[in-house]
Amino acid sequence: MxxxxxxxxxxxxxxxxxxxxxxxxxxxxxxxxxxxxxxxxxxxxxxxxxxxxxxxxxKEIVSLHKFLITSASDPEAFFKKVLRVTKTYNLSRSFFEDIVPEKLKKEFVKTYYAKFNKSGYLKLRDNFNKTKNDYAKLYVLLIYGFNRILRFNGEGNFNLPVGNVDFNKNTTNALNKYFETVKKKKIKFQxxxxxxxxxxxxxxxxxxxxxxxxxxxxxxxxxxxxxxxxxxxxxxxxxxxxxxxxxxxxxxxxxxxxxxxxxxxxxxxxxxxxxxxxxxxxxxxxxxxxxxxxxxxxxxxxxx
Ligand SMILES: C[S@@+](CC[C@H](N)C(=O)[O-])C[C@H]1O[C@@H](n2cnc3c(N)ncnc32)[C@H](O)[C@@H]1O
Missing domain, CATH: 3.40.50.150 (Vaccinia Virus protein VP39)
Structure with missing residues (x-):
């Protein structure tokens, strides 16, 4: 640290x-x-x-930066949107509440996030790929994705599989710091x-x-x-x-x-x-x- x-x-x-x-x-x-x-x-x-x-x-990483920089003016709206996405697609969300059943945690001690999130993640991925312009969804996909890599196939579809990761307090802390920091900076992206x-x-x-x-x-x-x-x-x-x-x-x-x-x-x-x-x-x-x-x-x- x-x-x-x-x-x-x-x-x-x-x-x-x-x-x-x-x-x-x-x-x-x-x-x-x-x-x-x-x-x-x-x-x-x-x-x-x-x-x-x-x-x-x-272009995608730059679009995500731009999206986060815009979100810095209203972090509350950003977190509400993320929460809505996680609820719609039934994704674990330890930054907000723990919804993973104890039974699943015991059965898959080291991989329960991946088990729990897989089907919702794939639905969210399909949905994102229909329009490819909802950056809140792309950000959520990145956070729950395997190794958190922005990866697209030849047709431009996001194709990362689910990872054994969660939107947690570290994610929220990093986002809040990013929002605070970029608000004070004069930034131009190309x-x-x-x-x-x-x-x-x-x-x-x-x-x-x-x-x-x-x-x-x-x-x-x-x-x-x-x-x-x-x-x-x-x-x-x-x-x-x-x-x-x-x-x-x-x-x-x-x-x-x-x-x-x-x-x-x-x-x-x-x-x-x-x-x-x-x-x-x-x-x-x-x-x-x-x-x-x-x-x-x-x-x-x-x-x-
Ligand atoms: C080693 S990474 C930079 C990591 C960065 N320092 C960080 O802390 O996240 C190299 C970056 O160069 C970008 N890149 C690759 N080829 C490039 C090019 N020809 N012109 C500009 N950027 C390029 C990649 O997309 C990648 O994001």
Missing amino acids: NNFNRSPLFYMGDKYKLLPEISKNFPRNINRFIEPFTGGGSVYLNTEANEYLLNDID TKDFSDFLNQIKFKKNDFVYLDPPYLITFGEYNKFWNEDREEELLNYLDLLKKKKVNWALSNITDYSKRGEKLENKILKRWMKQYHVKKIKSNYISFHNNKQKNIKEVLIKNFH
Whole structure:
């Protein structure tokens, strides 16, 4: 646990746990905080700046942020709507009341949420997919979904199965914090490719760019379209920003090993030598030996 705000989008690979290590390396005085790969937003939520220029190529995650930002003006209405959805689809809702029968809890000690919620979840999913524009429903689907991933099939239908999770007090706390925080911030969201997003910006004094791109050597839903060409393109862009005297910091992974297979990002390792590299203590601990880390995370910056 730390004192930073967890994003209520509980994004896969979010930087929440690493924030104490990352944000101490940021400049003290930030005019515009510019984030081309915002994801769940845990970094911008915990960074002070005059303005926030945010972006992610994933339109759905950005729509959810926009929906939550709009909801910040009336959290009560938001929670009423969520409660209505959970009642309509008979989903467990420990943030409000415990409706899971004791018998089911005893029979399925570790999986009773999944058992209880499955049929309602699938009905809600079908219903959401009919119009695909009710973001309260999509948010509920995300919260009760397996690993809380925003996942759509080729036809654009949300297709995550139910998870063994519940809308609980942690969810409510994260939402309330998000609402409080975004109300005080001046935020603009876009859904462009990172290069188009950065190209349109006329940089000003004390602007700061933080980048947490998909990682070349790990696997995940949002790494699918990332490849060596995109990596090179990004790194070249950062060299250009250095020439323009714009401060930036880049999160990444240089080495990764899984079940004996060792991967390293050679392109990044070669390139980063010209910059300041901070080792970040990672949370990923080896499965076989819980002392030995099998991943090397870094924060690379172009300023002191
Ligand atoms: C590692 S995640 C960022 C996680 C974020 N720091 C957090 O704490 O939640 C990388 C993000 O980059 C986005 N992305 C992938 N390719 C992109 C591209 N070409 N341009 C902009 N965003 C992209 C993905 O949708 C994903 O949300």
